[in-house]
Amino acid sequence: MSSLSSARLRRSIALHLFLTPLALIWLFPLWMMVVFSTMPDNGIFSPGIELLPHGNFLDNFHNLQRDTDFVGAILISVSVAVTYTVLSVLLTSMAGWALARYKFFGKGVVVAIILGTITLPYAVVLIPQFIMVARDFQLANTWVALIVPPLFNSLGVLFMRQSFSMMPDDLFDAARVEGVKEWRIFLFVALPLARPMLAALAIILFLASWNNYLWPLLINSQPGSMTAPVALGTLIGLTKVSWGGIMAGAVMLTVPMLIVFVLLQRHFIAGIAAGAVK
């Protein structure tokens, strides 16, 4: 018995000895992001090794705000991400509900098109989307351009279809016998029951919108209409720019999401793992 437990102990020590350095390497870039964001520019570009935070975050933030209107860009990013998340959750859960709970003409075709095209690279639709939004609809540099096209994302449809189809029929049939209208059943019976799934979906969609780079870079390139990642991206590679400022911006983009991640880890992981349950 004692030899068994000492073997377990040895295995446990080996496990931690291997995993701890790996975890530290993985945390290192995030840690350095925070350290850089608190260092003056001449400190970042000096020969010494600095691994601990300094006190220059606010100066860096001011430098960033001088280089680009980052606060304005953050406000755009927050508003766009919130609006996008609400609309996408609503649209995809309505569609998922229809696919899970009704038989109707053309259902097989709709499902086949969604599943058949889901692995196509996003790059394929980039050019036509751009031509449509910028030239045909003349909507470049507007909020609509940032929010509406990405709503095509079908992840939510599949996720909510699966969630709704696992709910027992009797639940809804009881309401139907009472003469409750279908949209009321969806809104007041089905959606509240799906709350954990909706939370997971909302987090994933919010994160996707918050970090979205390529589409906002193409469609909203005018100063004053840029999202925060795009505004920050324009500074990378410039010569006369405050790198401490860029790092302060990176921290402002990242740390709120890390906090959300820690607080809502369960929903987060459920949302990501759900991508695999097709």
Place this chain on the structure above:
Amino acid sequence: MRNRNATAYRFLAPYLLIFSVFWVWPIISSFMISFQATRTVPWRFAPGFNWGRLIGDPAFFNALKNTLLILVIQVPVMIALAMVMAVLLNSPLLKARGLYRFAFFAPVVVGEVAYSAVFRLMFSLDFGIVNKLLNSIGLPKIDWFSNVTPAMALIMIAVTWRWAGYNAIILLAGMQSIPEDVYEAATLDRVSKLKQFFYITVPLLKPVIVFCTVLSIIGTMQLFTEPFLITERGGPGGGTETLGLLLYRQGFRSLNFGYASAVAYTMAALAIAITLVQLWLTREKQ
């Protein structure tokens, strides 16, 4: 389930409208644009124009070669690493599990721009912390940005850091759905942990591993932000230019929509091929 066409379509209509306009139609449209000469007004139908150019374009083959090189090296390394992370995070012997999970999963929430900026700074030649640390243990500095091999390595390191934990989450969820008694029976029969991994975990997890691999291949195939921001527009001298970057340059710098669409459809063709391989690998055997 009753047949309710009107009700169903009322729920579906808003999403289907957006899905058709911004996804289904662009897929078709992109295909058609690739057969048009788009730098004349009006565009004219010229089936061989873009595709003919593509077959003879060294820039396209350079981008294709770089993209495939990254795919072939980075994806297997990352999936193996994600597998190691998932197995070890799943071990009952692990203490402070939450801290380790945070370390590996945190990059999942970090945006491409934020982490590209950090990696650029960390790997800079004279003042980058990575070169300083290499120096401090007696190794020579590496010029990560002016030579092709280190620049490619840097892109792969960055992408692996960002996405290994993401795949570990999916693999871990898959592992946790394998019934415990399978392992208990194996342990009773004195099957070693290593053998359990190769003869139980890997085969039962095969569909999830294949799924992660396909997802990673399709993601890496479209790689854009990292070579755009970290190695600055695919530098040095196109050494890290990817198909995603070529599409961006052709479509949005040169406004050559036809040619960019041909590049996009090359990516689509690769994605379709890979999806078919996935279906074949995970087909039900009777």
